[in-house]
Amino acid sequence: MKKFSNKYIFIFSTVMVVIVASLLSLAATLLQPAQERNLEIEKKKSMLESILIPATRNDAVELYDKYIKESFVLNSKGEIMENVDAFNVVLKNEQKKPLDEQYLPVFISIPDNGEKVIILPVQGKGLWGPIWGYVSLMPDMNTIYGVTFDHKGETPGLGAEINTSHFENMFKGKQLFDNDKFISVDVVKGGADPNDKHGVDAISGGTITSKGLEKMLFDCIAKYEDYLLKNRI
Amino acid sequence: MNNQEKEPLFSAKNFNLLTAPLNKNNPITIQVLGICSALAVTVKLKPALVMALSVTIVIAVSNVVVAALRQYIPDRIRIIVQLVVIATLVILVDQILKAYAFDVSKQLSVFVGLIITNCIIMGRLEAFAMANKPWQSFLDGVGNGAGYGIILIIVAFLRELLGSGTIYGYPVIEKLGLYSIGYENNGMMILPPMALIVVGLIIWAQRGRDKSLIENK
Numbered sequence: 072m073k074k075f076s077n078k079y080i081f082i083f084s085t086v087m088v089v090i091v092a093s094l095l096s097l098a099a100t101l102l103q104p105a106q107e108r109n110l111e112i113e114k115k116k117s118m119l120e121s122i123l124i125p126a127t128r129n130d131a132v133e134l135y136d137k138y139i140k141e142s143f144v145l146n147s148k149g150e151i152m153e154n155v156d157a158f159n160v161v162l163k164n165e166q167k168k169p170l171d172e173q174y175l176p177v178f179i180s181i182p183d184n185g186e187k188v189i190i191l192p193v194q195g196k197g198l199w200g201p202i203w204g205y206v207s208l209m210p211d212m213n214t215i216y217g218v219t220f221d222h223k224g225e226t227p228g229l230g231a232e233i234n235t236s237h238f239e240n241m242f243k244g245k246q247l248f249d250n251d252k253f254i255s256v257d258v259v260k261g262g263a264d265p266n267d268k269h270g271v272d273a274i275s276g277g278t279i280t281s282k283g284l285e286k287m288l289f290d291c292i293a294k295y296e297d298y299l300l301k302n303r304i
Numbered sequence: 305m306n307n308q309e310k311e312p313l314f315s316a317k318n319f320n321l322l323t324a325p326l327n328k329n330n331p332i333t334i335q336v337l338g339i340c341s342a343l344a345v346t347v348k349l350k351p352a353l354v355m356a357l358s359v360t361i362v363i364a365v366s367n368v369v370v371a372a373l374r375q376y377i378p379d380r381i382r383i384i385v386q387l388v389v390i391a392t393l394v395i396l397v398d399q400i401l402k403a404y405a406f407d408v409s410k411q412l413s414v415f416v417g418l419i420i421t422n423c424i425i426m427g428r429l430e431a432f433a434m435a436n437k438p439w440q441s442f443l444d445g446v447g448n449g450a451g452y453g454i455i456l457i458i459v460a461f462l463r464e465l466l467g468s469g470t471i472y473g474y475p476v477i478e479k480l481g482l483y484s485i486g487y488e489n490n491g492m493m494i495l496p497p498m499a500l501i502v503v504g505l506i507i508w509a510q511r512g513r514d515k516s517l518i519e520n521k
Contacts, residue, residue, distance in 0.1 A: 075378035083378055087385065091392050098399050105403035113406065128406070229494075 114158070115139075118190055120219040121205035122182050139190075141179040147171050149297035162194040162291075163201065175294055180207070188216050191295060195287025198279040199224045202233065202287060208247070212303035215256070218242040220284065230280030241271040253296050255289040258282065313439065321443040325451030327514075331424045332455040333507045334517065338424040342456055343499040344415055349472045351411045352460035353453075358401075358416065360449025362393045363425045367445035370433040377434075386429045387420075394419045424452055459502045467493030 075083075112128055115135035119126040126134050142157035147170050157176035165173045178190040187210050194203040204220035218239050225231040232238055245256045246268045254269045258281040263270030273281035292299075312318075331337045338359075345355040366389045370377070377385050398416045401409035409416065419425070428448055433441040464470055469477035469489045477483065492498050511517045 075380070080378045080381055083376070084381060084384070087388060091388055095392060095395055098396055102399050102403040106399075109402065109406040113410075 117219050117221060118178060118180075118205050121190055121207045121217050122180050122188055123217045124182065138182060139178055139180045143177055145175040145177060145295070145298055147173060147175065147294055147297075149295070149301060162192050162203070166194065170294070173294070175298075177295075177298070186210055191292060193287050193291035195283055195290065197222050197225045197233075197283045198230050198277075199226070202280065202283060204287075206242075206288065206292065208299070210304045212299040213246050213248045215242050215245045215247070222280070225280050226277070229274065230277040232274045232277060233280060233284055238271075238274065245269060245271065247292060247299070251300065253293055255292060256285070258285040318440060318443055321440060322447040322450075325444075325447040326454060327451075327510070328517065330451045330455065330510075331427075331448050332452055332503065333510055335424075335427070337427050338422050338452055339500075339503065341415065341418055341422055342452075342459060342503060343496045344418070345412070346456055346460040346463055346499050346502075347467065347494055348411075348464050348470075349457065349460045350408070351415070352456045354401075354405075354408050354412060355415060355419075356449070356453025356456045358397050358412075359419055359422060359424070359452055360446060362390065362397060362419055363428060363449045364442055364445035366390050366393055366425060367428055367433040367441040368438045370429050371436055371438040371441035374434050382434065383426075383430070386426060390425055390429070391420050424448055455503065455506060458506060459499055462502055463493045463498060466490050467498075 112131050116126045116128065116131040118139065119131060119134055122138065124134060124138060144152045144155040144157050144160060146152055152174065155174055157174075157178060160174045160176045162176075165175075176192055180188050180190060182188055188207050189212070190205050190207045192203070192205055194201065196202065200223040202220060202222040202225065204218060206218045207216040208214065209216050220233045220239060222231060222233060225233065242256060247253060247255055249269070257263070257270045258273045259267070259270045260273045260278060260281070262272045325331055329335065332339065332342055341355065341359075345351045366386075369389050370386060373385070394416065397419070398409070401412070401416065428445060432444045436444070461471065464472075465476065467489055469475060469483075477487065477489070
């Protein structure tokens with residue numbers, strides 16, 4: 072092996088770092104638009120799934136424009152905030168703010184049955200990382216129309232089951248309120264009673280993810296309580 | 305070494321570089337490298353396939369880059385240089401997947417970053433590329449990537465079929481009507497320990513067929 076002087080080693084590493092850095096920043100800049108577009112499509116696709124409209128990556132944008140009629144942002148008192156774009160609100164960042172400064176996005180959609188369904192985004196923590204999803208409610212602002220969940224890195228076959236339709240379908244028809252009291256939907260270990268209006272089966276082997284999901288639903292939807300009670304039919 | 309320059313591109317020796325890792329010098333079953341990622345991505349065939357492909361690309365390209373620079377890389381910082389080359393390529397692969405194969409990148413999530421720590425890549429750079437020419441290193445990289453990929457695909461095939469009852473997402477067991485006669489998927493196959501056991505079975509079968517592979521005590 073050849074001997075190299077210290078000077079050579081320093082120059083070599085400096086040049087290497089500069090080349091690598093410019094290469095990576097070039098790639099990041101060039102690919103950014105395509106990546107952002109993917110995230111946008113993904114978000115629209117999830118929202119459509121929560122109102123039970125199956126979308127692919129190709130038709131998600133088109134279907135979104137067709138079904139999602141209106142969107143706005145609420146504050147924690149249930150008042151509409153002006154001049155904020157609901158689609159671009161990042162829930163994870165909002166949750167770091169004090170409650171009365173948080174933006175709470177609401178999306179209104181009209182699926183093919185003609186009913187006005189509202190979609191609320193939720194965001195929480197699973198076992199290994201963030202979990203999130205969308206919950207859609209019937210016009211009574213109480214009965215769940217559909218849900219969709221997703222996760223970043225839950226265990227495949229266990230916690231990761233939250234994004235399967237088998238799990239998501241159990242939420243349909245469950246209720247958030249008992250008279251006027253907000254209860255949310257519980258994820259019951261060992262299986263929920265089929266007549267239980269506020270419970271679904273937990274995932275066996277995925278207890279921490281299930282509990283995280285339960286907490287996510289309660290915490291996120293509770294913030295909309297005033298709005299939901301005021302606007303129900 | 306001079307006579308090597310006249311060697312044809314696919315001489316017997318070079319061809320051996322490509323094929324040895326598929327069987328007699330397999331990175332997983334013989335060199336026992338890269339086991340951790342083999343456990344993580346083999347629940348379903350699709351991520352296993354993409355992982356195999358990404359690792360092959362990264363290992364082949366980084367082998368070429370390091371082999372081309374081998375005369376200029378100072379010995380004392382060679383590990384750092386190797387790591388920088390691998391990390392750069394992995395980040396590029398990750399960015400490209402995010403832009404053009406979003407679903408796959410979502411499924412692989414953290415595993416793409418983990419290609420960096422795949423010991424096969426570092427192992428080949430240190431053991432082969434630092435001492436050989438770019439073309440030989442390229443063949444060695446492709447061979448090792450493919451050898452890794454083959455095991456990954458075999459394991460993923462078995463785990464997906466027995467654990468989820470599907471092949472590449474296609475519900476085979478359901479179509480065969482086995483559920484209606486009382487067949488159930490084996491949930492154990494989905495968990496990481498079964499990947500280790502399947503790899504163990506492959507190692508057993510391979511050494512059973514070829515006794516020369518059995519290590520001396």
